[in-house]
Amino acid sequence: MERLTDRILAVADAHPDATALIFRGKRTGYGALARRVRTLAAAVRGTAAPVALHATKTPGTVAAMLGCLLAGVPYVPIDPSVPAARRELILRDSGAQLLLVDDGAPGVRSPALDGSSAAVVVPLGRLEEEAPGGEAVGEPSDIANILYTSGSTGRPKGVLTTHTNAVTFLRWAQDLIGVRADDVVACYAPLHFDMHVFDLFGTLSRGAAVLLLDDRTILFPEAVCRVLREEGATSMYAVPSAWIGLLRSATLADKGLPRLRTLMYSGEEFPVPPLRELAALLPQAGIVNIYGPVETNAVTALVVRPEHLRLDRIPIGLPFGDSKVFLIDTAGRVLTEPGAEGEIVVHTATMCEGYLGDPAMTTASRITVESKGEAYEAYRTGDYGVRDADGLLHFRGRRDGRIKTRGFRVEIGEVEAGLGAHPAVQDVVVSTRPHPERTHELIAFVTLRTPGSLAPAELVAWCRKLLPAHMVPRELRILDGLPHTGTGKADRVALKQMAAVPEERC
CATH class of the missing domain: 3.40.50.12780 (ANL, N-terminal domain)
Structure with a gap:
C-alpha cells in the first residue's frame, strides 16, 4: 500500500x-x-x-x-x-x-x-x-x-x-x-x-x-490577491464564492495574476456571468471545474472552454480517471439516452470506506448498478444530472434536504435539529433562497410553544453555539403556525415561496 x-x-x-x-x-x-x-x-x-x-x-x-x-x-x-x-x-x-x-x-x-x-x-x-x-x-x-x-x-x-x-x-x-x-x-x-x-x-x-x-x-479579497501576486501563485483551488469575492479586488482588476496558470473550482455551481468575468481578467489561466462529494473526492472534471462560457450553466464534465459515472432512475436502472435525467451514482477507487460507526448509513449510501452485463458497487451522490449528446455530464440539482452554501454541503435536517433542540421551539422548517455568490441562503421558519416567548435574535444566538457559521440561517422568521399539506405535513413548497421574498427590515 x-x-x-x-x-x-x-x-x-x-x-x-x-x-x-x-x-x-x-x-x-x-x-x-x-x-x-x-x-x-x-x-x-x-x-x-x-x-x-x-x-x-x-x-x-x-x-x-x-x-x-x-x-x-x-x-x-x-x-x-x-x-x-x-x-x-x-x-x-x-x-x-x-x-x-x-x-x-x-x-x-x-x-x-x-x-x-x-x-x-x-x-x-x-x-x-x-x-x-x-x-x-x-x-x-x-x-x-x-x-x-x-x-x-x-x-x-x-x-x-x-x-x-x-x-x-x-x-x-x-x-x-x-x-x-x-x-x-x-x-x-x-x-x-x-x-x-x-x-x-x-x-x-x-x-x-x-x-x-x-x-x-x-x-479580505484584496489581501488574498496581493499575496497571490507577491508569491507568484501558479494555481489555486477554491469554491466559486471565493473566486467571486476576488472579483471585487482592485488588484485583480488592475494588475491581474500574471503567473496564475490554473484556476480550479469545486463545491458548488459557478454562476456563469462572474465566471466569464473572471476568465476575461485571467486570460492566461486554464479553468477546471471539478465535481464530487467528500465521500468520493473528485468524480468528474471539465476543462472550461469558451463554448462552455456561452451556456446558461457550466457542465461538470467527464469521469475522473477510471471512475464510472451512471445516471439511474428511481428503480435503479441505468439511463443511457442523452437528456434523460437521473441520480448521479459513482463507481470509483476513490470511494470512501464508509461512515464511522454507522454501517447502516454506509449501506444506504450505496447501490449495485448493472451495466453492459457487469455489476458495480456505486455511491449515491444524491445529485441529479443529464448527459448531452457529447457525453458531458450536466448537474441538475440535489435531492430534497441537501444543499450547498459557500461550498459547504449542508443537510437541512441537521439545521432543523439544532433549532428544534431549543426548549421554546414547537416546530421548525428550514428552506433556502438562491444567492448569486453563496449559491443558497438558509431561511428558517419557526413556531413557538408559547407565542412571544422568544425573539429571532435569541434563536440565532442559540444556533451559533451549536452549528458552524455556514449552517446558521441567514433569516429566522417566527410564525404563528406553519402551512400544511393535505396529508398534515409541513408545506415546504409554500415555505420555499415565502423564503424567496426577503423579509422586510425596518
Missing part, C-alpha cells in the same frame, strides 16, 4: 533545500518539514485512537497531518471556529483522545475543553519536545483521515478516507492538472475541507511549494 507520505518524504530526501511551504512570507524547506514530520510521527506512534487537529492553516498543522499519516494514525481535522458543543461531539464520535494545537502560530488559541471531554489539548511544541527517538513509521493503516460533514440525522457524520482513495485521486488529478516542481499552489480552502488533499499532498508529492493563505487573510 502506498501512503500519502511516501512520495513527499522521497522528495524531501532528494531536495531538502527546496521550498515546501510559504506562510506569511516565511519559507519552510522540504528538509526542515521532513524532520518535523518524522518527529511528530514518533510522538503519536502507537496511539490507538485517531488524533484530532485544531485545523488552523499553519505549517505546524500540515506537519502534524503528515506526522499522523506516517505513524499510521488517522487524523481528524476540526474547524477552529466550530462551536464547542459540535467540537465535543466530533471528539467523542471519532474517539480522539488528543487534540493537537499549533502553539507556534501567532494568534492561535487553544480550545478550552472542560473536564468531561474525552480529549486533552496538546500543543505541538510540547509534543515535539517529548517525542521519543527511533523509527517513526507506524503499522500500516489504510485509513488516512476522518472528515466530518453535515448529517441528515442532526449529527455530523465521519467520512472514512483511505490512503488508497487519496493516492488514486492525486494520480488522476496530476494527469489533469500536472503540478510541476516550480509551481506555487495556493491553499485557500480550510484544512477541515477535503480540498486540502490536493492542495497539500498533491503539491508536496511533486516537489512544488504550498502557499498557505492563513485564516485571517482569506477574509
Whole structure:
C-alpha cells in the first residue's frame, strides 16, 4: 500500500533545500518539514485512537497531518471556529483522545475543553519536545483521515478516507492538472475541507511549494490577491464564492495574476456571468471545474472552454480517471439516452470506506448498478444530472434536504435539529433562497410553544453555539403556525415561496 507520505518524504530526501511551504512570507524547506514530520510521527506512534487537529492553516498543522499519516494514525481535522458543543461531539464520535494545537502560530488559541471531554489539548511544541527517538513509521493503516460533514440525522457524520482513495485521486488529478516542481499552489480552502488533499499532498508529492493563505487573510479579497501576486501563485483551488469575492479586488482588476496558470473550482455551481468575468481578467489561466462529494473526492472534471462560457450553466464534465459515472432512475436502472435525467451514482477507487460507526448509513449510501452485463458497487451522490449528446455530464440539482452554501454541503435536517433542540421551539422548517455568490441562503421558519416567548435574535444566538457559521440561517422568521399539506405535513413548497421574498427590515 502506498501512503500519502511516501512520495513527499522521497522528495524531501532528494531536495531538502527546496521550498515546501510559504506562510506569511516565511519559507519552510522540504528538509526542515521532513524532520518535523518524522518527529511528530514518533510522538503519536502507537496511539490507538485517531488524533484530532485544531485545523488552523499553519505549517505546524500540515506537519502534524503528515506526522499522523506516517505513524499510521488517522487524523481528524476540526474547524477552529466550530462551536464547542459540535467540537465535543466530533471528539467523542471519532474517539480522539488528543487534540493537537499549533502553539507556534501567532494568534492561535487553544480550545478550552472542560473536564468531561474525552480529549486533552496538546500543543505541538510540547509534543515535539517529548517525542521519543527511533523509527517513526507506524503499522500500516489504510485509513488516512476522518472528515466530518453535515448529517441528515442532526449529527455530523465521519467520512472514512483511505490512503488508497487519496493516492488514486492525486494520480488522476496530476494527469489533469500536472503540478510541476516550480509551481506555487495556493491553499485557500480550510484544512477541515477535503480540498486540502490536493492542495497539500498533491503539491508536496511533486516537489512544488504550498502557499498557505492563513485564516485571517482569506477574509479580505484584496489581501488574498496581493499575496497571490507577491508569491507568484501558479494555481489555486477554491469554491466559486471565493473566486467571486476576488472579483471585487482592485488588484485583480488592475494588475491581474500574471503567473496564475490554473484556476480550479469545486463545491458548488459557478454562476456563469462572474465566471466569464473572471476568465476575461485571467486570460492566461486554464479553468477546471471539478465535481464530487467528500465521500468520493473528485468524480468528474471539465476543462472550461469558451463554448462552455456561452451556456446558461457550466457542465461538470467527464469521469475522473477510471471512475464510472451512471445516471439511474428511481428503480435503479441505468439511463443511457442523452437528456434523460437521473441520480448521479459513482463507481470509483476513490470511494470512501464508509461512515464511522454507522454501517447502516454506509449501506444506504450505496447501490449495485448493472451495466453492459457487469455489476458495480456505486455511491449515491444524491445529485441529479443529464448527459448531452457529447457525453458531458450536466448537474441538475440535489435531492430534497441537501444543499450547498459557500461550498459547504449542508443537510437541512441537521439545521432543523439544532433549532428544534431549543426548549421554546414547537416546530421548525428550514428552506433556502438562491444567492448569486453563496449559491443558497438558509431561511428558517419557526413556531413557538408559547407565542412571544422568544425573539429571532435569541434563536440565532442559540444556533451559533451549536452549528458552524455556514449552517446558521441567514433569516429566522417566527410564525404563528406553519402551512400544511393535505396529508398534515409541513408545506415546504409554500415555505420555499415565502423564503424567496426577503423579509422586510425596518
